[in-house]
Amino acid sequence: MKRTGGSDEAKRRAGERAAAEVEDGFVVGLGTGSTTAHAIRAIGEAVENGLEVRGIPTSFQSRQLALEVGIPLTSLDAVSSVDLAIDGADQVVDTDDGTEQVLERSDAGDGDLIKGGGAAHTREKIVDAAADRFVVVADPSKLVDRLSGPVPLAVVPDAHTVVADAVRELGGEPSIRAAECKDGPVVTDAGNLVLDCSFGPLEDPEHLASRLASIPGVVEHGLFVGRTDATYVGSESGVEVREY
């Protein structure tokens, strides 16, 4: 697939394609970000036309949007299962050469993700992992042969220095995410700080994921390894589907 910068049209197509999977009676995990926002709007439209669903938002942003478009909300502890979660990503491993539609999950890690660009990855991982089916919506700019972006860590605030030391020991370069509209750091919906940790191209995301998860003070990291069931890649002309 041609890898170009993402357009809103590409995001819209991916989001709407995923929203079309939502069936009557579904409990749906509502991810965070500009691509998922298209899915949430499309689900809202379907609700207006009679579809009965309940949504579980993964952030303040997705909750607000869901309320705005009229999606009835519930919470994870009020349901026995989540049928589908739809969410975006900052990087998606995609080694498809365009010749096949259905891929086996390969050693290359197709479908593995880095998330957390919106600082919502803790709640996103909880909801996405709880779903029977987890669908990622992306534009081509998100596709990579290998994960290499900074890995966001949600960190208990006063643990940020000890976590940063531990990240350096693992070969990473941590940096506290700064807020754009206020002095000081980004604070997540749950009151944590975000450390963006650069490791360069990741040789073994699964191993790194388990090392990061074991650092005291790390609430959650943004590596999603082996969790994705499908990726919908929107473009200006259509949507390519990857099933794993």
Ligand SMILES: O=C(CO)[C@H](O)[C@H](O)COP(=O)(O)O
């Ligand atoms: O992980 C996320 C938020 O924590 C988002 O899903 C990710 O940043 C993608 O966002 P967008 O669709 O706006 O590019």
